[in-house]
Amino acid sequence: MITELRRRAYLSAMQVASWLPRVELPFAAPSRPELLGTLVEPEVEVPIPLAEQVVEQRVAEAAPAYQPQAVEAPIARTKIEVPRPTVAARQGISQVAETEAQVVEPKVSVAPPRFALQLLRAGACAVLVELPTGEPLQGRDPAYLLLKDLLRAAGLPDSPQLIGEPVRWPLLARGQIDQGPDAALEFVQSFVGARLEEQEPCSCLWLVGLPAIRFAGEADAEAYNRELQVEGLGAAWALPGLELLMDEPERKRELWQAMRRVRQRWLANH
Known part of the structure; x- marks a missing residue:
């Protein structure tokens, strides 16, 4: 009741x-x-x-059939035992988590950069110059005449010698070989390092143009007119490209000021 x-x-x-x-x-x-x-x-x-x-x-x-009932106690719920993972199971779970964390995401394919570089030797300096047209510099090209002016102002011979063939990137028009920025950096540094080992030691490596600065000096446009220390290549000097200097003549003033400081590096060896 x-x-x-x-x-x-x-x-x-x-x-x-x-x-x-x-x-x-x-x-x-x-x-x-x-x-x-x-x-x-x-x-x-x-x-x-x-x-x-x-x-x-x-x-x-x-009354005889009725018995006062005490307040009913809450129904005790059956305790459900949840199986706990053993030590071996926990170790397996942690190993799986570590393996998933170590999974490297596939690299996104990057379009290969496009540039052409020529390595020259002018006295105590080597010059890695960007070829504005992709073709070797000719005697009457405005870019080549500007380069000769820069060498004369630096106290170096104005008739530099070619070292090897121009480096044109990408190397292959087709194929599955990686030709992204990292591959270009490794190739250019290896090429320049190998050619310089065949020459007499140079006092400074000129990096003329953004592709030369980026793929030989591992720097960017902020390094214009600054000295760099490149592993495996030694001391380097970053210059704006010849075509950029012709399009923006106001850059020449800062370049001349930087040259007066840097030229002591190669003139001291004479």
Whole structure:
């Protein structure tokens, strides 16, 4: 048997607005006639003393069968044992995580750079110069005449000697060989280093033009007119390209100022 409050709580949880018991419930609140409708029989007027006797009699009859219930304790939930990974399993998981972390993402293919460089020798200096047209410098080319002026101003012979063939990149028009910037850097430095070993030691390597600075000196346009120390190639001096100097003559002033500082490097050996 349950109390009236708990019974109403159960019915409210089940969304039961009205109900009619099949049998008379002890300790239940009297039913409301408006909910029973036609099912409720007309009330019979009972004298008050007789009604009290009936209630007392029904309470006495139900008392032996009714036992007050204590507050129900919360239902104990069954503890579910979750299997825990063993030491070997944890080590396997950590190894898998480390392996996934070490997976190197595939390299994104980069379009190969395009440039042409020529290595020259002028006295105590070697000159790696960008070829503006991709073809070797000719005697009457404006770029070659400007280079001769730079060499004369530096106190070097103005008729430099060619060292090897021009380096044109990319090397191959087709193929699966990597010809990206890293490959170009490695190739140019190896080429220049090998050619310089065949020559007498030079005091300074001129890097004329951005491709020469980038793929031989591992620098960028911010290195213009500055001295560099390149591993495997020694001391170097970065200059703007010949074509850039012709298009922007105002750059020559800064170049002359830098040359006065740097030229002591090769003039001191004479």
